[in-house]
Amino acid sequence: MIRLEVTYYALLRDMRGLSSERMETEAHTPAELYRALCEEHDLRLPAKAVKVSVNHEFQTWDTPLKDGDEVGFLPPVSGG
Amino acid sequence: MFSLCSKPLDQHSAYDTPDKETTGARVIFEGRVRRNNRGRKVSLLEYEGAEKLAQHEFEKVVREAMEKYALLDVRCLHRVGRLKPGDKAIWMSVEAEHRSPAFDACRYIIEELKHRLPIWKKEYYEDGDSGWINAP
Numbered sequence: 736m737i738r739l740e741v742t743y744y745a746l747l748r749d750m751r752g753l754s755s756e757r758m759e760t761e762a763h764t765p766a767e768l769y770r771a772l773c774e775e776h777d778l779r780l781p782a783k784a785v786k787v788s789v790n791h792e793f794q795t796w797d798t799p800l801k802d803g804d805e806v807g808f809l810p811p812v813s814g815g
Numbered sequence: 816m817f818s819l820c821s822k823p824l825d826q827h828s829a830y831d832t833p834d835k836e837t838t839g840a841r842v843i844f845e846g847r848v849r850r851n852n853r854g855r856k857v858s859l860l861e862y863e864g865a866e867k868l869a870q871h872e873f874e875k876v877v878r879e880a881m882e883k884y885a886l887l888d889v890r891c892l893h894r895v896g897r898l899k900p901g902d903k904a905i906w907m908s909v910e911a912e913h914r915s916p917a918f919d920a921c922r923y924i925i926e927e928l929k930h931r932l933p934i935w936k937k938e939y940y941e942d943g944d945s946g947w948i949n950a951p
Contacts (some may be wrong), residue, residue, distance in 0.1 A: 744865060745935035764831045786933075791867040807865060808927050813948040814864070814893060814934030815905050815925060 736761055737802040739768070746810040749787070750778050765789065766796035767808060772808075784811055817873035817891045819864045819934075822868075824892045833881075835858050840914035842921040846905040848898050852948075856941040862895045862904065865933040869893075876884045876927045884916040889924060893934060 742755040751772075762768035765787040774776060782796065788807035789798055800806065820827050832840050848860055877889045888910040898904060907925060911917040939945040 744854075744933065745863060745937070749947075760932075788865070788868050788947040791865075792871060793868070807868070808882065809865065809868075809933050810947070811949040812930070812933055813936045814862070814932045 737800060737804075739800065739803075740805045741768070741772070744809050747778060747780060747805065747808050749781065750783060751776055756797040758796065760800075762800065764797050765794065765808075768800065769796075769808060773810065781808055785809060817870055818893070819866050819869060819895045820892050821894075821896045824894060827892050828907060829890050830892060834910055837912060838887055838910040839912045840911045840917040841908060842914075842917040844905070844907045844909075844921050844925055845903055845926075848900050848902045848904055848930050852938060855938075855944075857900055857938050859897055859899045859939045859940050861897050861937045861939070862893070863935050864893065868933045872931050872933065873928065877923055878894045878933060879927070880920050880924050883923065884911065884920040885913070886911050886916060891919075891924075891928070893932070894915050895934075897939040 736759045738759050740755060740757050743751045746753045762771055769782050786798060786809040790805050790809055792800055816876060818827060824830055839859055848856060880886060886909060891907045893905045894914040909917050936948050937945060938948055
């Protein structure tokens with residue numbers, strides 16, 4: 736088990752009902768983590784529409800997660 | 816430089832500060848909140864951003880632009896929080912020795928930022944409905 740801080744932005748925050756949470760997980764990658772969170776909380780946004788950050792840098796879905804990481808899930812952007 | 820601003824952009828110290836002496840051309844882009852979007856009347860909208868991530872991504876975009884164009888300086892301010900039609904949402908300044916790279920890079924950078932910066936907007940309409948833009 737590793738401990739993570741997970742942040743949800745915009746539409747994903749609305750779906751989750753909170754902006755961030757600390758959790759213990761057996762997930763080894765953001766892909767595994769997102770799949771588990773979608774099942775647990777009924778997040779209806781497919782991973783292909785979402786980007787992931789680890790410690791405030793964009794990362795790929797198969798990046799190995801380690802204890803203390805800050806993981807962010809980001810829906811499609813609309814700045815400018 | 817890049818900043819997310821919760822106050823009007825023209826109150827930020829980087830807004831319209833003096834150009835470099837070597838600058839021969841400066842292109843400024845200003846994006847504003849539109850009254851009408853996709854046939855609906857917007858009463859207000861709300862921007863939010865992931866600040867550290869946005870900062871890193873902006874720096875990457877500027878590095879890429881500097882490799883393509885001969886630029887001297889790029890600055891960008893983006894609003895967060897509640898805005899109404901007519902408010903400035905984004906302000907960008909691109910400086911170069913000559914106008915051609917300044918114009919071209921300004922267009923290049925704003926297109927990249929719109930797709931890459933982790934910033935989201937939620938529109939609120941006059942009919943009481945609301946929704947995240949670009950959200951499927």
